[in-house]
Amino acid sequence: MRIQAIDVLMCSPGRTFCTVKITTDDGLVGYGDGTLNGRELAVASYVTDHLAPALIGSDASRINDIWQFCYKGAYWRRGPVTMSAISAIDQALWDLNAKALGVPVHRLLGGRARDYITAYPHCSGHTVEAALEEAGARLAEGYKAIRIQAQVPGLATAYGVAKGDEEYEPASSTLPDVEEWDTGAYLDFLPRLIKATRDELGYGFELLHDGHHRLTPSQAGWMGRRLEPYRMFWLEDPTPEEDQQAFATVRSLTSCPIAVGEVWNSVYDCQQAISGRLIDYIRIPVTHGGGLTHLRQILALADVYGVRSGMQGASDISPIGQAANFALDWTIPNFGMQEYMGYPEETWAVFTPHYRVEDGVITLDDTPGLGVEVDEEAAARYPYTPKSLPVNRLRDGGMYDW
Incomplete structure (x- = not known):
């Protein structure tokens, strides 16, 4: 179960989302969310330009090793862009590994601890x-x-x-x-x-x-x-x-x-x-x-x-x-x-x-898997539309935390 392709799907169906799709050589597909409101393109670039090329051919069943590679393998670590990009890869791997076993992700995490x-x-x-x-x-x-x-x-x-x-x-x-x-x-x-x-x-x-x-x-x-x-x-x-x-x-x-x-x-x-x-x-x-x-x-x-x-x-x-x-x-x-x-x-x-x-x-x-199906043809009908979060100023015009 080797990683064959890693793609980033950007779409704006009411809200803007950054979805990462991992495909393996045996045809399994996993999806992960890398949405970072107002900074989605930075996450998309991190995945496409830095993570994906290095992960093609990797054993998709080695989730922990791939996580350590993405995190410890980078000298510049942490931060919202980096961690959202790693998260999208990680979610997609959990999704496709659970699909390979025919079970929901929560079963791989140990099963239910509550009823709702x-x-x-x-x-x-x-x-x-x-x-x-x-x-x-x-x-x-x-x-x-x-x-x-x-x-x-x-x-x-x-x-x-x-x-x-x-x-x-x-x-x-x-x-x-x-x-x-x-x-x-x-x-x-x-x-x-x-x-x-x-x-x-x-x-x-x-x-x-x-x-x-x-x-x-x-x-x-x-x-x-x-x-x-x-x-x-x-x-x-x-x-x-x-x-x-x-x-x-x-x-x-x-x-x-x-x-x-x-x-x-x-x-x-x-x-x-x-x-x-x-x-x-x-x-x-x-x-x-x-x-x-x-x-x-x-x-x-x-x-x-x-x-x-x-x-x-x-x-x-x-x-x-x-x-x-x-x-x-x-x-x-x-x-x-x-x-x-x-x-x-x-x-x-x-x-x-x-x-x-x-x-x-x-x-x-x-x-x-994670239990969410993605209609990629429908996503193409909602092209990416950039949006920004507000900024905050005090009444005297000084910048403040939003």
Whole structure:
């Protein structure tokens, strides 16, 4: 079972995706997701120009050896582009190896550790009332957890809230849109939003919110203390993640659970935060974390220190990447929560998943491999369209974290 070809499929069926296809000399095909929102072409180039030529002819059954070759064999390591490219190769190898054995990937990972995967959707609105209406609707659908975001009064834009009546999509133009931010207004507003959510909808569900790296560590601690009475499941990304020790300050100031990691890409990015018990949930997804092979290592380390999973599942990760997330969710002992944002209708013309999302939970079947079929002819009808994530400026014009 030798690697005969490695191809990159770029398409934009509602969202932009970077899919890697590995074909073996005996006709097996495996697919992996290398989507990196706004930087997909960099990942495609890394795969096409650097990994693929070196891997042709390799034994596709040697997943661990190929992972080490891609990682340790490169002097320039880590980072989101490198790890997303390696992840796409790794996912495709797991997919085709499981197909060769006629079993789903989760069987190769040790089998189910639970009966279903608890998921949370995004609930948002331009007003508190609109956000609560959407949250109530999602709870009525059977979801047991929700993430709530609302537009901060006085700001023209808000993270997690659509610009108009369409579905939320942050990557919306060829060049970055400029958004406006005021930290003080957000600090004043968020406790009111969370209190209103609990007052209106009660406590019979898990409640999450994403700070999206907008606060200093001391501000994050201040915010966490004010959210403690409302039994948050987590406060996500309250402060920028480059400095792992910053979360020691947050931890010292609040008992509010903290979820971090969607912009981390390797075990070294999160080693201190996990081993120091500075966070409660690790959010690295398979697609950006070096694949199933590497994320298993990260989650095993997390389990030792009582940190649970909370893998990113926004719709800028393709259904293939989601299926890889779900395979780990079903099999690890320290599962916490799974984000599931959903997809535009056009996405399903290209990707046919065999996982099910129903009544707020996700289940898998025994389809061999990752369980996602790819219609390459349909993908060709949705040519790649470049999109960029926004940038953030303060009211005085200074750059700020988006």
